[in-house]
Amino acid sequence: MTNFIKSVDERTNLAGTNRLELLLFSLGHDVQTDREELFGINVFKVREVMSIPEITQAPDMPPSVEGMISLRGHLIPVVNLAKFCCLEVKETPQIMIVTEYNNMMQGYMVNSVDTILRLDWNKVKTPPDMLSEQMGGVVTAVTELDDGRIVMIMDVEKVLADTAQDASQESWFSDVQAAEKSDITVFFADDSLVARKQISRTLDHMGFTHVSANNGLEAWQKLKEIAQRADTAGQPVANFIQLILTDVEMPEMDGFVLTKKIKADSRFDGIPVIMHSSLSADSNQNLGMNVGADDYVPKFDPTHLSDIIEKNIAAAKLKTQKQLEQK
Numbered sequence: 001m002t003n004f005i006k007s008v009d010e011r012t013n014l015a016g017t018n019r020l021e022l023l024l025f026s027l028g029h030d031v032q033t034d035r036e037e038l039f040g041i042n043v044f045k046v047r048e049v050m051s052i053p054e055i056t057q058a059p060d061m062p063p064s065v066e067g068m069i070s071l072r073g074h075l076i077p078v079v080n081l082a083k084f085c086c087l088e089v090k091e092t093p094q095i096m097i098v099t100e101y102n103n104m105m106q107g108y109m110v111n112s113v114d115t116i117l118r119l120d121w122n123k124v125k126t127p128p129d130m131l132s133e134q135m136g137g138v139v140t141a142v143t144e145l146d147d148g149r150i151v152m153i154m155d156v157e158k159v160l161a162d163t164a165q166d167a168s169q170e171s172w173f174s175d176v177q178a179a180e181k182s183d184i185t186v187f188f189a190d191d192s193l194v195a196r197k198q199i200s201r202t203l204d205h206m207g208f209t210h211v212s213a214n215n216g217l218e219a220w221q222k223l224k225e226i227a228q229r230a231d232t233a234g235q236p237v238a239n240f241i242q243l244i245l246t247d248v249e250m251p252e253m254d255g256f257v258l259t260k261k262i263k264a265d266s267r268f269d270g271i272p273v274i275m276h277s278s279l280s281a282d283s284n285q286n287l288g289m290n291v292g293a294d295d296y297v298p299k300f301d302p303t304h305l306s307d308i309i310e311k312n313i314a315a316a317k318l319k320t321q322k323q324l325e326q327k
Contacts, residue, residue, distance in 0.1 A: 018121045018257045020249065022143075023049075024114035024151060025097065027082040028089030038114065039081075040143075040151045042249055044279050047098045047105065049113055052078075062163050069107060071098065078107040079163055081154075085138055101156055101278035102299050106163070117151070119143060124153065124251040126191070126214060140191050141251040157192045157278060157299065172198075175303045176205040179310055185209040186309065187226075188245035189219035189258065190276070195247065195299065199276070202302040206309070211241070216253030219246065220261055227267045238270045238320070243313055248277035248288070256291045263292035270320055272312040276305065 022040035029036045055067040055078050064084035068075050078096065082089045093109035127142045140155035186208050190196050196212055203210045213219035223244070230237045244262060248255040255275055262268045272294040275285075285296040294315075297308050 018254055019118060020044075020121055020124075020254070022117045022119070022151065022153065023097070024117055025095070025110045026112045026114065027085065027087055028091035028093070028111035031088040031090060036111075038145075038149055038151045039110075040117070040153045041097065041099070041108075041156065042153075042279075043116060045099050045101045045156060047100045050096050050098065052093060052096045052109060065163050066109065071105075071107075074105055076105045076107050077163065078109060079159060080109045081159075082109075082111075084159060084163070099156065102160055104160065106160065108159075117145070121216070121250070121254045121257075122252050126251050127152070137193060140193075155192050155194065158194045161194045172300075173201055173205055173302050176202055176306045179206045179208065179306075181313075182207040184243070184313060185211065185241045186243045186245060187211045187213075187219070187223065187241045188276075189213040189216060189250060189255070190247040191215050191250045192247070195276075198300050198302065199245065199305075202305055203309075205302070206306050208309075216246070216250040216255060216258040218252075219250075220253060220258055223262065223268070227265070230267070236270070237267050238316075241271060242316070243309060244268075244271055244273045245276050245309070246273065248275060248279055256287065259288070259291050259293050270316055272316050274308060274312060 021043040023043050023046050024038055024040050026036050026038060053069050055069055057067045061067065061077070064080050066078045066080050068077055076098065080093060082093070089111065091111045093111055095110050095113055097108040097110060097113070099106050099108060124141045124143045127139050138155050138158050139152045141153040143151050143153065145151060186203055188199050188210060189212065190199065191214055200210060200212070211222070213222050226240050227237050230240050246255040246258050255277065259273050259275065262273055273292065274295045274297055275288040275293045276297045276299060277288075278299040288296040295308055295312055297305050
């Protein structure tokens with residue numbers, strides 16, 4: 001029906017502007033409330049929208065996974081989003097949204113697709129705890145339309161984590177080695193609860209202290225507070241935190257803008273900034289580097305993430321030593 005693969009130029013126009021595009025869709029009328037809620041997903045994660053093809057049933061699948069389809073040589077699991085959100089809806093899903101993120105593809109069965117909405121990240125807010133819990137934690141952000149309707153933005157990392165074959169994911173962290181130095185503090189920002197837990201577990205395995213924020217604006221506020229404490233103590237900020245890790249898609253301020261702000265503030269000189277995102281295409285990585293990021297890591301491979309963190313910390317330390325020797 002619709003192909004959503006974006007050109008590099010289109011992505012570049014949005015990067016660093018604190019703007020995003022959402023594909024709006026409905027799961028149908030909720031039997032309990034007789035309401036048809038509106039959901040959204042970042043267009044950059046949508047590969048195409050199509051009628052639901054024939055689905056092949058597969059054994060030992062989670063309840064919300066209807067089966068598999070073959071799409072141009074790729075076997076793709078198909079998730080019934082209404083079932084995943086524990087919603088009983090009147091309608092039978094008619095449309096499939098094919099997503100690609102975390103280097104994986106999934107199909108989402110939905111009732112209908114509405115439109116594409118372009119808006120500022122500062123109009124996207126963290127949802128109330130009650131709403132997040134009611135929807136099983138799948139809502140990572142909300143925004144209000146001009147007509148008063150509320151759009152609930154889905155945490156696609158949670159959908160992927162909860163429908164993965166290895167639900168415990170313990171094996172993901174088995175190869176993460178403790179770092180040689182443990183006196184390291186990493187600051188990270190991510191709006192996904194699932195992602196924050198994954199990052200925390202990785203840093204715990206490495207033996208690092210960590211401080212986190214739930215979105216870009218909160219991260220920038222906390223970083224400025226750390227910088228102020230460093231100023232008061234007469235020390236460089238690098239004595240308080242040694243690396244910053246940021247997601248790209250976050251309410252109120254995205255990772256591109258956060259990175260630009262950090263790199264424009266001389267107090268954070270010498271502290272590497274790594275972008276960590278499920279938008280893993282080469283074009284996205286290039287965008288991250290263009291706004292000043294020191295590295296870009298696709299989600300989610302704990303061993304790769306830990307290797308990149310150690311590499312950047314070592315490089316920053318070596319650079320600082322050379323600068324001191326030249327003085």
